[in-house]
Amino acid sequence: MTDMPIENAGAAPAPRKGSLLEQDARTRKRNRAEARFKAYGILAIAMGLLMLVILLTTIVGRGTGAFQQTFLTVEVELLEEKLDKKGNRDLADIKKVSTFGYAPLMRAALEAKVAEIGFETDLKSKEMAALLSKSAAADLRNFVLENPDMIGETVEFKFLAQSRVDGYLKERVTRASIANDKNISAAQLDLVDALVAEGSLQKQFNLAFITGADASDQRPEAAGMGVSMIGSLFMMLVVLVLALPIGVAASIYLEEFAPKNWITDIIEVNIANLAAVPSIVFGILGLAVFINYMHLPNSAPLVGGLVLTLMTLPTIIISTRASLKAVPPSIRDAALGVGASKMQSVFHHVLPLAAPGILTGTIIGLAQALGETAPLLLIGMVGFIASNAPETIGEGLMSPNSAMPAQIYEWAKRADPAFYERAWGGIIILLVFLITMNAIAVMLRRRFERRW
Amino acid sequence: MSLTKLTTSALAIAALSATTAAARDQVQVAGSSTVLPYASIVAEAFGENFDFPTPVVESGGSSAGLKRFCEGVGENTIDVANASRKIKDSEVAVCAENGVTDIIEVRIGYDGIVFASDINGNTFEFTPVDWYRAVSDKVVVDGALVDNPYTTWDQVNPAFPAQPIQAYVPGTKHGTREVFEDKVILAGCEETGDFEVIKAAMGDDKKAAEKACIALRTDGKSVDIDGDYTETLARIDSNKDGIGVFGLAFYENNTDKLQVATMSGIVPSTESIATGEYPVSRPLYFYVKKAHIGVIPGLKEYAEFFVADEIAGPDGPLAEYGLVSDPELADTQGVVADEAVLGGGS
Numbered sequence: 001m002t003d004m005p006i007e008n009a010g011a012a013p014a015p016r017k018g019s020l021l022e023q024d025a026r027t028r029k030r031n032r033a034e035a036r037f038k039a040y041g042i043l044a045i046a047m048g049l050l051m052l053v054i055l056l057t058t059i060v061g062r063g064t065g066a067f068q069q070t071f072l073t074v075e076v077e078l079l080e081e082k083l084d085k086k087g088n089r090d091l092a093d094i095k096k097v098s099t100f101g102y103a104p105l106m107r108a109a110l111e112a113k114v115a116e117i118g119f120e121t122d123l124k125s126k127e128m129a130a131l132l133s134k135s136a137a138a139d140l141r142n143f144v145l146e147n148p149d150m151i152g153e154t155v156e157f158k159f160l161a162q163s164r165v166d167g168y169l170k171e172r173v174t175r176a177s178i179a180n181d182k183n184i185s186a187a188q189l190d191l192v193d194a195l196v197a198e199g200s201l202q203k204q205f206n207l208a209f210i211t212g213a214d215a216s217d218q219r220p221e222a223a224g225m226g227v228s229m230i231g232s233l234f235m236m237l238v239v240l241v242l243a244l245p246i247g248v249a250a251s252i253y254l255e256e257f258a259p260k261n262w263i264t265d266i267i268e269v270n271i272a273n274l275a276a277v278p279s280i281v282f283g284i285l286g287l288a289v290f291i292n293y294m295h296l297p298n299s300a301p302l303v304g305g306l307v308l309t310l311m312t313l314p315t316i317i318i319s320t321r322a323s324l325k326a327v328p329p330s331i332r333d334a335a336l337g338v339g340a341s342k343m344q345s346v347f348h349h350v351l352p353l354a355a356p357g358i359l360t361g362t363i364i365g366l367a368q369a370l371g372e373t374a375p376l377l378l379i380g381m382v383g384f385i386a387s388n389a390p391e392t393i394g395e396g397l398m399s400p401n402s403a404m405p406a407q408i409y410e411w412a413k414r415a416d417p418a419f420y421e422r423a424w425g426g427i428i429i430l431l432v433f434l435i436t437m438n439a440i441a442v443m444l445r446r447r448f449e450r451r452w
Numbered sequence: 453m454s455l456t457k458l459t460t461s462a463l464a465i466a467a468l469s470a471t472t473a474a475a476r477d478q479v480q481v482a483g484s485s486t487v488l489p490y491a492s493i494v495a496e497a498f499g500e501n502f503d504f505p506t507p508v509v510e511s512g513g514s515s516a517g518l519k520r521f522c523e524g525v526g527e528n529t530i531d532v533a534n535a536s537r538k539i540k541d542s543e544v545a546v547c548a549e550n551g552v553t554d555i556i557e558v559r560i561g562y563d564g565i566v567f568a569s570d571i572n573g574n575t576f577e578f579t580p581v582d583w584y585r586a587v588s589d590k591v592v593v594d595g596a597l598v599d600n601p602y603t604t605w606d607q608v609n610p611a612f613p614a615q616p617i618q619a620y621v622p623g624t625k626h627g628t629r630e631v632f633e634d635k636v637i638l639a640g641c642e643e644t645g646d647f648e649v650i651k652a653a654m655g656d657d658k659k660a661a662e663k664a665c666i667a668l669r670t671d672g673k674s675v676d677i678d679g680d681y682t683e684t685l686a687r688i689d690s691n692k693d694g695i696g697v698f699g700l701a702f703y704e705n706n707t708d709k710l711q712v713a714t715m716s717g718i719v720p721s722t723e724s725i726a727t728g729e730y731p732v733s734r735p736l737y738f739y740v741k742k743a744h745i746g747v748i749p750g751l752k753e754y755a756e757f758f759v760a761d762e763i764a765g766p767d768g769p770l771a772e773y774g775l776v777s778d779p780e781l782a783d784t785q786g787v788v789a790d791e792a793v794l795g796g797g798s
């Protein structure tokens with residue numbers, strides 16, 4: 001092979017006719033092919049960018065609404081005769097009044113409000129109170145239970161408005177679209193207009209969407225991502241605590257210590273295959289092993305974390321091995337040369353140099369696990385679950401919870417269109433998390449990675 | 453190494469927490485996706501008004517829920533199964549095999565099944581016969597059983613517009629499908645007289661004839677939707693000729709996109725379903741494991757709260773959401789209070 005070009009060089013090509021500056025047919029053809037290829041490349045990138053722009057504008061356009069919510073400010077008189085009939089301020093007695101017992105207070109408050117702004121209407125007080133979210137009575141009850149001394153006083157509250165009113169202010173609900181809707185009437189919308197003009201009904205930033213718990217189908221306006229975020233957090237904790245040490249230990253052994261034979265070859269092939277296994281398979285495995293066999297509780301973030309650990313392990317092993325491989329052998333040789341043991345050479349020299357690559361791989365693996373929904377469906381993390389915020393770490397791991405992507409999936413399924421908006425809003429929060437994690441990974445790589 | 457220290461301590465924490473959280477303190481519910489919204493409304497109000505944590509409600513379908521319910525007794529099994537149909541004898545047998553012998557059956561009310569299409573499309577007034585002819589696999593034409601030849605609605609019934617047949621029906625894992633088959637397709641099959649022809653062809657085997665009646669066409673004119681009603685709605689959004697099968701509550705939340713068809717001349721509403729005029733409705737249930745009462749805190753309170761007048765009554769939040777409340781609610785309350793189990797035992 002090596003002397004071939006020399007022989008060829010001896011045989012001179014046929015003398016070229018015409019000017020050198022003038023391209024012959026062949027050259028033109030090759031140049032055209034190159035130009036075409038460049039155009040295809042640019043087109044492909046443009047298509048990709050266009051898709052990204054469409055995706056992001058859709059998500060932002062549909063989701064930002066969820067971060068704003070309509071609130072109605074009213075003054076509620078906390079009637080003693082309704083809330084504490086015996087008048088002894090005994091908390092046990094006050095607790096006996098259920099949220100249904102608070103409905104008359106809300107009706108009276110709304111009636112007073114309508115009278116105050118001087119709005120003429122045929123609406124009954126029940127229909128007026130229907131402008132408020134169903135969660136308002138629960139808010140009021142919690143306030144009374146926390147401040148029993150306030151019974152008998154008149155207190156100003158800022159309650160959530162019901163989802164149709166909110167939709168009307170966000171122009172999702174129009175007068176035309178409510179023709180057959182039994183949740184709101186045109187007369188109620190007239191009252192809404194009057195309240196908006198007066199200023200007590202207004203949209204504002206809704207922190208509860210980010211921090212709050214899930215809400216039932218009747219009150220989409222009160223639903224939030226907070227508790228499912230905690231669920232995701234605990235799952236990521238489990239993944240980090242289990243997958244990182246196991247993955248790093250496995251790859252150090254395979255890369256630095258293991259003998260090269262057919263057993264390690266089989267292990268390598270299997271790890272590479274595991275990385276390509278669909279995540280739902282890990283879900284079924286988790287259901288069979290962790291829940292049915294080991295009797296861990298259903299819907300627990302611990303189980304979710306274990307399943308996602310299985311899923312993330314191959315990713316971490318593969319990226320760790322790649323970064324260990326990237327450390328030049330001369331470093332190992334130098335360490336061994338000055339008398340370090342094999343283990344010292346690995347832990348004192350190779351591992352620190354490979355650390356940025358390992359961390360990057362881990363963060364990307366975590367980001368992948370954070371966005372995973374399919375295995376969670378099988379271990380019971382979808383449904384009306386994310387309603388109790390955990391109080392301790394043990395409870396956070398063991399008590400039922402959902403995860404961010406599972407919560408988004410759950411909202412997208414529900415009947416009320418207001419939940420759909422929240423699903424898009426949830427996607428924004430999830431994307432913010434993913435982009436932050438990936439940005440950290442990129443930063444780590446830029447800052448600490450060494451090239452040889 | 454700090455890494456190893458970190459790992460061991462983390463594992464220790466995990467092991468410790470696993471042992472501390474042994475006792476479950478919230479009610480766990482799973483089952484029908486039709487009952488899910490009602491159950492979550494009740495669970496939420498329950499969490500607000502009692503000192504117990506909010507119950508956990510999962511969906512997955514009636515059959516899946518009852519299967520998990522019958523897995524056995526103990527904290528790792530669910531306490532309540534929601535179902536959009538009555539529990540089957542075979543399921544009761546499986547339950548008994550696994551030690552779940554005392555089951556309390558609670559009927560919470562009724563749910564209507566409606567046929568709805570795009571709001572700007574044609575209006576329909578259906579009868580079961582129309583649906584049987586439109587979506588059945590085989591129909592009788594001129595005395596002979598043939599593959600369904602109809603492609604547009606006006607071929608099914610001359611009163612209808614010439615709109616292509618495109619039906620979206622719930623998949624077989626849904627309880628809704630069973631009601632659709634029983635009360636619409638089979639009813640239509642019998643009304644047209646096709647049933648007798650099929651029965652004769654099957655050698656007078658009634659069961660086989662029923663099965664043949666409810667077989668739906670597989671040429672793409674009728675599509676099984678295995679997902680939720682939101683998927684059916686999305687299909688109708690993209691194909692304006694589509695007609696879908698929905699729960700009444702779902703339709704009432706999406707009246708800006710859907711128009712509802714009448715069935716046998718009756719407009720579906722909570723009233724017409726309560727009186728029994730609207731033919732396509734079914735009872736909704738939940739099943740409670742009696743062995744868990746007293747073990748899982750709040751289980752009995754949850755069941756009682758679910759059927760209380762202020763929740764499941766005609767003015768309660770469930771009726772507001774679309775449940776047709778049970779006229780015999782007082783009896784049901786009695787069942788829950790006495791913890792009366794299925795089969796009349798104890």
